[in-house]
Amino acid sequence: MTMTCQTAQSSLLDLHFSTLDGAERDALEAHLGGCPGCVTQFLALKRACDEGERASAPSSAVAARVHRTAVLAMRASPSRWERPVALALAAMLTLVAMSAVGQLSHLPPRVVGH
Numbered sequence: 001m002t003m004t005c006q007t008a009q010s011s012l013l014d015l016h017f018s019t020l021d022g023a024e025r026d027a028l029e030a031h032l033g034g035c036p037g038c039v040t041q042f043l044a045l046k047r048a049c050d051e052g053e054r055a056s057a058p059s060s061a062v063a064a065r066v067h068r069t070a071v072l073a074m075r076a077s078p079s080r081w082e083r084p085v086a087l088a089l090a091a092m093l094t095l096v097a098m099s100a101v102g103q104l105s106h107l108p109p110r111v112v113g114h
């Protein structure tokens with residue numbers, strides 16, 4: 001079973017999160033075995049995900065801005081602006097935003113005045 005780079009790259013997130021079934025995973029891993037370009041994509045995606053999980057809390061303004069950027073990227077990406085890349089970007093930004101929300105929820109409530 002052959003797989004195009006486009007198909008492979010649209011499944012990289014699923015591979016990272018182990019949500020592929022056996023046959024899909026085998027096909028994707030077979031593709032990665034012979035396609036350095038997709039391996040590079042996959043490693044970049046993994047790194048982005050790991051950094052998103054480890055990220056120190058960005059300010060809520062930054063989180064709002066990256067969220068808006070992700071929405072714009074998704075809207076501005078028909079088939080031409082590689083959708084897998086947009087999806088990976090959106091997923092990465094979502095992780096960063098989620099980690100920001102998680103960090104913020106651990107902060108003490110902001111005290112204004114006395």
Ligand SMILES: [Zn+2]
Pocket residue numbers: 004005006008031035037038
């Ligand atoms: Zn490929």
